[in-house]
Amino acid sequence: MVPSTSWPGPYILWSARDGPVIHLDNVTKTYPNQSRPALENVTLDVEKGEFVFLVGPSGSGKSTFLRLVLKEERPTEGRIFVAGRDLARLTNWKVPHLRRRIGCVFQDFRLLPAKNVYQNIAFALEVIGKPRRFIKKVVPEVIDLVGLEGKGDRMPDELSGGEQQRVAMARAFVNRPMILLADEPTGNIDPATSIGIMKVLDRINRTGTTVVMATHDAAIVDSMRKRVIELEYGKVVRDQSRGVYGQAY
Amino acid sequence: MRAQFVFSEVWIGLRRNLTMTVALIVVVAISLSLLGTGLLFVKQVDNTRTYWQSRVQLSVYLCTNGDPSSQCVKDGPATPAEIAQIRQDLTSDSEVTSVSFLSQSQAYQQFRQEFADNQSLVKLTPASMIPSSFEVKLKNAQADAAQVAAVIDGAPGVDQVVQDSTVLNRFYNLLDGARNAVVVIAIILLVAAILLVANTIRLSAFNRRRETSIMRLVGASNFYVQLPFLVEGMIAGLIGWLVATGLLVAVKSLWLNGLQQYFQFNVQLSTADLVEVIILAMIIGVLLCGTTSFLTLRRYLRV
Numbered sequence: 001m002v003p004s005t006s007w008p009g010p011y012i013l014w015s016a017r018d019g020p021v022i023h024l025d026n027v028t029k030t031y032p033n034q035s036r037p038a039l040e041n042v043t044l045d046v047e048k049g050e051f052v053f054l055v056g057p058s059g060s061g062k063s064t065f066l067r068l069v070l071k072e073e074r075p076t077e078g079r080i081f082v083a084g085r086d087l088a089r090l091t092n093w094k095v096p097h098l099r100r101r102i103g104c105v106f107q108d109f110r111l112l113p114a115k116n117v118y119q120n121i122a123f124a125l126e127v128i129g130k131p132r133r134f135i136k137k138v139v140p141e142v143i144d145l146v147g148l149e150g151k152g153d154r155m156p157d158e159l160s161g162g163e164q165q166r167v168a169m170a171r172a173f174v175n176r177p178m179i180l181l182a183d184e185p186t187g188n189i190d191p192a193t194s195i196g197i198m199k200v201l202d203r204i205n206r207t208g209t210t211v212v213m214a215t216h217d218a219a220i221v222d223s224m225r226k227r228v229i230e231l232e233y234g235k236v237v238r239d240q241s242r243g244v245y246g247q248a249y
Numbered sequence: 250m251r252a253q254f255v256f257s258e259v260w261i262g263l264r265r266n267l268t269m270t271v272a273l274i275v276v277v278a279i280s281l282s283l284l285g286t287g288l289l290f291v292k293q294v295d296n297t298r299t300y301w302q303s304r305v306q307l308s309v310y311l312c313t314n315g316d317p318s319s320q321c322v323k324d325g326p327a328t329p330a331e332i333a334q335i336r337q338d339l340t341s342d343s344e345v346t347s348v349s350f351l352s353q354s355q356a357y358q359q360f361r362q363e364f365a366d367n368q369s370l371v372k373l374t375p376a377s378m379i380p381s382s383f384e385v386k387l388k389n390a391q392a393d394a395a396q397v398a399a400v401i402d403g404a405p406g407v408d409q410v411v412q413d414s415t416v417l418n419r420f421y422n423l424l425d426g427a428r429n430a431v432v433v434i435a436i437i438l439l440v441a442a443i444l445l446v447a448n449t450i451r452l453s454a455f456n457r458r459r460e461t462s463i464m465r466l467v468g469a470s471n472f473y474v475q476l477p478f479l480v481e482g483m484i485a486g487l488i489g490w491l492v493a494t495g496l497l498v499a500v501k502s503l504w505l506n507g508l509q510q511y512f513q514f515n516v517q518l519s520t521a522d523l524v525e526v527i528i529l530a531m532i533i534g535v536l537l538c539g540t541t542s543f544l545t546l547r548r549y550l551r552v
Contacts, residue, residue: 070466093471100468110463123460126254127469175467 019084020045021179021210022069027078029064029234037076038064040234046212048178051205053221054214055245056231062214065231066181069212070102071095083178100128103172103180103209107187109164111156117143117167118152124171138174146170146200162193166200173204180204182213186220194220218245258460258477259484262453269449270485276445277489277538280438281530282496287432288526289501293518294424307385307394309335309401310408313353314377318408327381327406335404339385344397346386353381380408439537442489446541449485450478454549475546479539486538490531497527 023045030037039061046052054062067073071087080087111120125135143152146166156164186194205211228243263270312321339348357376364370398410464474501523
């Protein structure tokens with residue numbers, strides 16, 4: 001199960017090669033000026049196509065995990081492989097190519113207020129230099145996929161929280177990433193609307209995209225019955241396939 | 250696609266940052282035009298120097314009637330024999346390339362022309378007061394003037410020997426000082442411009458931190474994230490340069506040309522000189538803005 005360090009190239013689709021999509025090997029992350037590590041000796045694999053919940057109280061290291069996978073932070077110790085690629089050996093100028101394979105959704109949506117729904121989604125493709133014809137084709141498709149048919153020309157402030165999060169998911173998914181990282185995507189959304197959000201995430205997962213979702217929302221975790229990794233004080237205290245939010249019963 | 254996207258981002262950046270952009274353009278314009286003026290000055294002084302070096306370098310004034318200098322009081326006005334002797338001495342000197350004699354009447358004509366504006370002075374000055382003179386050209390004005398002057402100074406009939414270089418040097422010192430002052434001010438302003446560029450780009454990066462954070466998140470390359478800011482800085486530099494070009498043309502046609510008439514230099518700065526200075530100013534302006542933007546961004550837009 002040792003991942004190969006060869007990178008298939010940014011534009012080549014994930015090959016059916018064996019090996020986890022995300023692999024952490026004894027990873028410790030200590031932030032400067034802090035005595036307690038945010039993550040401590042974490043070893044775990046996330047396989048292609050999995051749906052994983054990352055649960056645990058605030059400060060347990062969920063966000064640090066996501067930031068490490070994006071190479072926004074570097075581990076203090078240990079190695080991280082994403083798509084078979086050793087992040088420590090990934091040069092800075094290749095980091096953007098890594099991020100093109102990873103979609104991100106956040107609690108606070110992070111939409112551009114001056115752009116409408118269509119433009120917000122298209123922005124993600126424009127800035128990686130995709131041709132206009134391609135953008136015109138795929139953006140409406142993904143707007144339909146997240147359930148925002150006919151709302152392409154709305155501005156973010158005309159949308160509900162749930163709809164804004166759908167736009168954010170569309171933007172994260174429009175480039176067909178291999179992995180979708182979601183950091184508390186339902187954190188600002190009422191429970192009823194959250195179900196819709198989870199349906200979209202599930203739909204994205206069914207296309208073969210690996211989804212890693214950090215959350216506090218017990219009801220959602222319990223209802224989905226997916227793999228649950230629980231972190232506490234930076235350590236993995238539970239890793240269950242088909243788990244629930246609280247301690248196992 | 251890409252170009253259109255970059256330019257729309259640049260436009261947004263320049264518009265949101267309008268006050269800083271205007272300040273930047275003004276400072277770039279002023280510093281570049283001062284620098285350009287300094288460079289034009291340098292060219293003007295150089296041209297003047299070459300002009301005078303190819304002309305008279307030593308003037309030997311001869312005694313006239315009633316000349317108050319002790320030499321002339323003792324010997325009286327220069328006699329034809331003395332004049333012939335002086336010419337002989339000068340032409341036989343190996344350092345001298347040519348000698349020309351300006352008689353009293355010729356010198357008086359020249360005097361009347363040069364002071365045509367000042368008729369009262371012309372009326373007060375009798376022709377006999379204007380001395381005849383030898384104008385001597387030397388092989389090497391800087392090195393030989395003093396030596397040749399020493400040979401002829403004090404010879405019978407010679408009133409005084411004037412080295413042009415001493416007169417001109419004083420004038421050159423004045424011009425050099427003015428030029429240096431202009432260049433120093435220009436450099437100080439260029440430093441101010443660099444700081445302003447850095448600050449403007451920083452503000453612009455801060456204003457657009459949402460966009461840039463999303464760009465980084467979805468995997469835009471560093472180049473793509475930075476390009477709009479880089480172009481923004483360079484466009485401000487370019488507009489500043491255009492304004493500076495206008496100012497430089499004005500400086501050249503109004504001020505330097507006026508200066509030339511006043512001093513009767515007969516050494517016009519050519520349009521080619523002006524174009525050269527303007528192109529140099531553009532290169533400096535755009536490079537300065539572009540490089541500063543780039544270096545600032547490296548600090549503020551890390552991966």
